[in-house]
Amino acid sequence: MDGRGIVLLGLLALCGCADDGAPPPAGVAPVASPQLVGRAPVAPVASDQLLARLRAQRLDRLPVDLTALADAEPPAARHLEDSARPIEADSPEALVSGTLEAIAAGDLLALARALRGPEGALTEDDTAAAELRFLAPSARAFWARVARAVEDGDVDWIDGEQPDEAWLVANVGGAAGSYRIRLRREGETWVLAS
Amino acid sequence: MGTRKLGTNRRVSSLVALGAVGLAGLLLSPWTSEGVPINDPGPFFPLLQGHVGEPYADALPRGANYSLATGRLPGGVALEGDGRLRGTPNESGLFEAVLSVREPSGLRYPARISLTVREPDEGDLAAQVPSFRQRGSLSVIQEDLQLRVSSTFDQANLRTLVRIYRPDGRANAPLILFHRGRGFDYDMYDTLFGQIASHGIAVASVQDTLSFAGNSFGAQSFDYDFVRPELGMQSASGVLEAVSDLLFDLNADPSEGLFGAFDPENLFFCGHSRGGGAVHGSHERSLRLRLKGLIYLMPFDLRYFPECAPPGLSPAYPIFDTTPRTPSLVIAAENDGDLTYPIADQLIDRASGPTTQVTIYGAVHNLISDRQPAEGNATISRRSEQQQTADWIVTFVKRWAEGEIDLDRRLYADGHVADDDAAVAAWNPSARTLVWEDASDADDSRNELGRNLILDLRRSEYPVYPGVGNMASLDLKHTVLAPRDRISIWRMAADRPLEVDGHKRLVLRMTQTSAVGWDWGSVWLRLIDGQGSLAWVQLHGPQGAGGFLPRQGSAHRSAHRRFLDVHVDLENDLLAGSATPIDLDQLMALDVILVRDDDVNARSVVVDAVRFE
Numbered sequence: 001m002d003g004r005g006i007v008l009l010g011l012l013a014l015c016g017c018a019d020d021g022a023p024p025p026a027g028v029a030p031v032a033s034p035q036l037v038g039r040a041p042v043a044p045v046a047s048d049q050l051l052a053r054l055r056a057q058r059l060d061r062l063p064v065d066l067t068a069l070a071d072a073e074p075p076a077a078r079h080l081e082d083s084a085r086p087i088e089a090d091s092p093e094a095l096v097s098g099t100l101e102a103i104a105a106g107d108l109l110a111l112a113r114a115l116r117g118p119e120g121a122l123t124e125d126d127t128a129a130a131e132l133r134f135l136a137p138s139a140r141a142f143w144a145r146v147a148r149a150v151e152d153g154d155v156d157w158i159d160g161e162q163p164d165e166a167w168l169v170a171n172v173g174g175a176a177g178s179y180r181i182r183l184r185r186e187g188e189t190w191v192l193a194s
Numbered sequence: 195m196g197t198r199k200l201g202t203n204r205r206v207s208s209l210v211a212l213g214a215v216g217l218a219g220l221l222l223s224p225w226t227s228e229g230v231p232i233n234d235p236g237p238f239f240p241l242l243q244g245h246v247g248e249p250y251a252d253a254l255p256r257g258a259n260y261s262l263a264t265g266r267l268p269g270g271v272a273l274e275g276d277g278r279l280r281g282t283p284n285e286s287g288l289f290e291a292v293l294s295v296r297e298p299s300g301l302r303y304p305a306r307i308s309l310t311v312r313e314p315d316e317g318d319l320a321a322q323v324p325s326f327r328q329r330g331s332l333s334v335i336q337e338d339l340q341l342r343v344s345s346t347f348d349q350a351n352l353r354t355l356v357r358i359y360r361p362d363g364r365a366n367a368p369l370i371l372f373h374r375g376r377g378f379d380y381d382m383y384d385t386l387f388g389q390i391a392s393h394g395i396a397v398a399s400v401q402d403t404l405s406f407a408g409n410s411f412g413a414q415s416f417d418y419d420f421v422r423p424e425l426g427m428q429s430a431s432g433v434l435e436a437v438s439d440l441l442f443d444l445n446a447d448p449s450e451g452l453f454g455a456f457d458p459e460n461l462f463f464c465g466h467s468r469g470g471g472a473v474h475g476s477h478e479r480s481l482r483l484r485l486k487g488l489i490y491l492m493p494f495d496l497r498y499f500p501e502c503a504p505p506g507l508s509p510a511y512p513i514f515d516t517t518p519r520t521p522s523l524v525i526a527a528e529n530d531g532d533l534t535y536p537i538a539d540q541l542i543d544r545a546s547g548p549t550t551q552v553t554i555y556g557a558v559h560n561l562i563s564d565r566q567p568a569e570g571n572a573t574i575s576r577r578s579e580q581q582q583t584a585d586w587i588v589t590f591v592k593r594w595a596e597g598e599i600d601l602d603r604r605l606y607a608d609g610h611v612a613d614d615d616a617a618v619a620a621w622n623p624s625a626r627t628l629v630w631e632d633a634s635d636a637d638d639s640r641n642e643l644g645r646n647l648i649l650d651l652r653r654s655e656y657p658v659y660p661g662v663g664n665m666a667s668l669d670l671k672h673t674v675l676a677p678r679d680r681i682s683i684w685r686m687a688a689d690r691p692l693e694v695d696g697h698k699r700l701v702l703r704m705t706q707t708s709a710v711g712w713d714w715g716s717v718w719l720r721l722i723d724g725q726g727s728l729a730w731v732q733l734h735g736p737q738g739a740g741g742f743l744p745r746q747g748s749a750h751r752s753a754h755r756r757f758l759d760v761h762v763d764l765e766n767d768l769l770a771g772s773a774t775p776i777d778l779d780q781l782m783a784l785d786v787i788l789v790r791d792d793d794v795n796a797r798s799v800v801v802d803a804v805r806f807e
Contacts, residue, residue: 050732050769053739057789059681059718060771064726066685070647074638075678077652124676125654128798131707133660137753138535141570142662145531174532174569175376175467175494175559177406177423180663194661 077123083109089118092157092166092183095190100147103134111135117191133192145172146179166190233446235459236292236304237481240521240547240594243624244268244283244311248696250625253278254305258295263304265291268311283311286318288597306459310599312624315765316607316698320600323609326588327581330392332361336384337451341440345404347432348509352414355401356437357381359391360455367396368460368595370489370587371438373430374399375467375559376406376419382563383466385577389584395591396456397464400437405430406468409566424499424510427471434463434472435483460595464489464587466562467533471496474541478513480520487594488522489587492530492559493538498663515668519547523590523605525583527557528617528752531570535756536659542703542757543670543802548622550590550605554582555615555752573751582615608699608761612744617758619703621803626697628806630686630784633671641804644689651675651682651788658705658800673801677790684786686804691724695778697806700762702786704733704743707797711746711754714796716789719762720771724780728771731762736791757802764806 054060063069087098087110095114102110111134112126133139149155149170156169164185171178182193244250250270254260254277262273268289271281293305312318339356357380361367370390374380380401387397403411406419406426413419418426438461444452463485465473470493477488496502496513506512522545526538542551556573560566562583564576572579593601603609606622631641633655639646646653655671675684694700700719708714716735722728734743742760744752762768764778784804790796 050730050739053716053732053735054718054730054771057681057716059720059730059787059789062681062683062720062787064722064728066647066649066683070649070685074648074654075652124652125656128674128676128707129660132658136535136660136707136755137571137709138530139660141529141531142534173377175378175492176532177376177420177468194663194666 077125080109080112080122080124080127082113082122083107086110087114089114089190090188092168092190095183095192096146096150096168096181099134099192100143100150103140103143103147106135108135115192117186118189119186142179146170146181148172149179160184165193233458234303235484236295236306237484238306238308238486238520239481240519241279241307241309242627243622244271244309245314245316245624245626245696246283246286246311247314248626249282251278251280252309252625254293254307258297260293260295260305263292263294265289267291268309271309279309286311286313288599290597308594308597310602314696314698319603319607321603323600323603325585326389326393326592327585329389330361330394330588332364332392332394334388334391335360335362336388338381341437343433343436343440345429345432346435347429350404350429352402352404352433354403354433354437355380356441357387357399358452359384359387359397359399361391361394361396364394365454366457367394367455368462368486368591369438369441369456370395370397370462370464370591371434371441372397372399373402373434373463373465373469373472374408375465375469375492376426377409378466378563378566379409379411382409382565385564386562386580386584389580390587390591393588393592395588395595398437398441400434402430402433405433405472422501422510423468423494424471424496424501427468427494427496428475428510430465430469430472431463431475434465434476438463438483457595458484460486460591462487462489462591462595464491465493466491467559468494470494470538474513475511477517477520477522478511480518485520487590488520489590490522490524490538490541491562491583492525492527492533493541494533495537495540495665497540497665497668498537500664500667503664503667516544516546517541517549521548521590521594522550523586524549524551525586526551526553526756527559527561527570527579528553528555528756529557529570529572530559531568532559536665537662539756540659540665540668540670542619542621544668545621548606548620550586550618550620551757552586553617553756553758554579555617557582608763611759611761612741613758614744617705617744617754617756619757619759624807626807628692628694628697630688630804630806631673631801632803632805633673641686643692644687647683647685647687649683649685650679651677651684653684658707675786675788675799675801677788677796677799680790682788682790684801686784686786688782691779692781692806693779694764694781694806697764697778699764699807700784701803701805701807702760702762702801703757703803704760705755705757705800707755707800708795709753710792710795711752712743713746714790714792716740716791717743717799718785718787718789720785720787721768721776721778721781722783722785723777724782725774725777726772727774727776729768729776730771731767731769733760735789757800 089095112130154171158167168181184193242252268283270284289309380399407413444450470490474496501507501510502513504512558570558572561576561579606620610618717733719731732740734740
């Protein structure tokens, strides 16, 4: 919780606006009690232990009424600097080659840019998407097979239906047979579309 | 029993049988002139579950006239002529019936329905349910046939080998029609299918040299195998359908060795890999095919291919966004190195009927076979992968073929919460299921029932699946929570008090995106009623606290990045957090509270399909 949250939380407590979840005044029964909920029997788990954990993490002090505390607007995605080693993307072949190198180097920022395209500042959303697309364990398995096909020259480049579109067909064998990767051109730059 | 397919009259192909079955020659199709097969079991409709004493409503497809032919509905529930079912059931159990359907054209055929009614507290759901990981008690007859069939996809004629696994001494067994994967042969799955058959279920494994390559042969159609693989999978679907027709012809012929071996009312299609893509094609037509269920094993998803997006690029037929209601089981391998995540994982998001998605931790694409080497990072043995796969298939088939509704504990309820072996997510709604949030609307600020509030986290709605192939066309979304501080909250608020006291459980479909599983901190739920009373649930915490989510460091070295269901029992799992008990008939908010103890490794928590069941 940031400083703003702590201040507001304190104000709520002082004003008495928070109810059951507010910090309990000294001498008052603890907010969280081992009383069972609803229909009995409830909580076969060790209730005291659970309550102790709740308190240890100070969750019993969380406000119940979030209306005043909650972020009125969703926080914007944080902006990030581009990689110092951007991927060259002036052709589909260069983009794929650079992408494979960036995966090997774990350069998430460069990969995020390859996925996002040339416009706008990078954000944490771009890196999250790039992590899923390139660096998650299963994604690494996917790209490792693409890399092998590229290295073996076992790929086909196909023009898309649109003039600014191209497909890489990586003949990876196995059940999949091939992976198809769509690229599109934005201005002078190629980006990975799918 | 005769052939099962609706359509025009045709002549059934000749067949040559190897092994126990002798030469049989030409058989005539028993179809009637109306295009409805003799002894047609009819389409199968699993209805919404019901609960005793609670209002019930469901509906069969509009436009036809329905009447009860055999069997019965639960007391208190009535079928109306237009296919609506309404009332208040007054007894629990499994109710199966056959309806007589009359289309406006005058066409008549039967339809099967299945309705499970449970006690309001679901106390009738068995606490202990069996596992089928070990071989069953029946010995297995294995035999090879060579059949000549005409594919229902492109009418191509082909000869195909079929290996049959039959439980010895059991007639009228449920039948699984199986299609191998690309690069696999039909006879590479003996261990898996032998184990399944030992539990009383017949399996027919189809070679199909037409649709895509095997291990020992190339495909007859280069186009299907290489150029347009989606057509190969739809072709494989057509071959499976043709083989099932022929097998049921044999099954109906007293002169055949297979006479009476299979139960036409309990036909399941199953496929591995591209064979799973074939199953996807057959799922689309499962009502017409009279299927009881679909079993996908590390499957291709046909929507990977833009050619299958509606309206479909002919001759590919369209695969729609939502799957028909026919029960389905989807098994994915966590470390699949061939059809890598998420190709097999988006079916659960599109389920409309009873669906179970199982991701076996440490499994890979190839190890359900007997011979293909592991292609990915397998952290379990071949035997373990085969046993687990067989276990799930037997569980699923026994549930739907034999009416063993106690198995619902495993397939659709809390039988596998925080399981060390698999991530299990399911969808099997009842008439009372109340969805609170599924991130499917266009307004991030609201859930299905009220506002979303956030404190110290970033909440976004986007697909957590990477957009491979054409899958982005499905427009799936999840709720992604990225903590900004040590403690953060996502609140699902309700506009008006929710009455959930009559529900059994709160279910959330969850995953996370760190490399260390869930052990970067704690996850809590907090329920709040209209008076401000609280109830807490710890889903996860240090040293395995909570127990609703799997622990890192448990078996198979999983990073636990796959969706699984968390089931919170509203009677037994809630811990009061206030001086007065929470009133579950005045529920106002549900908080998901994240406590981040490991700043370095923590990433996002992903939530979907939040509902009361």
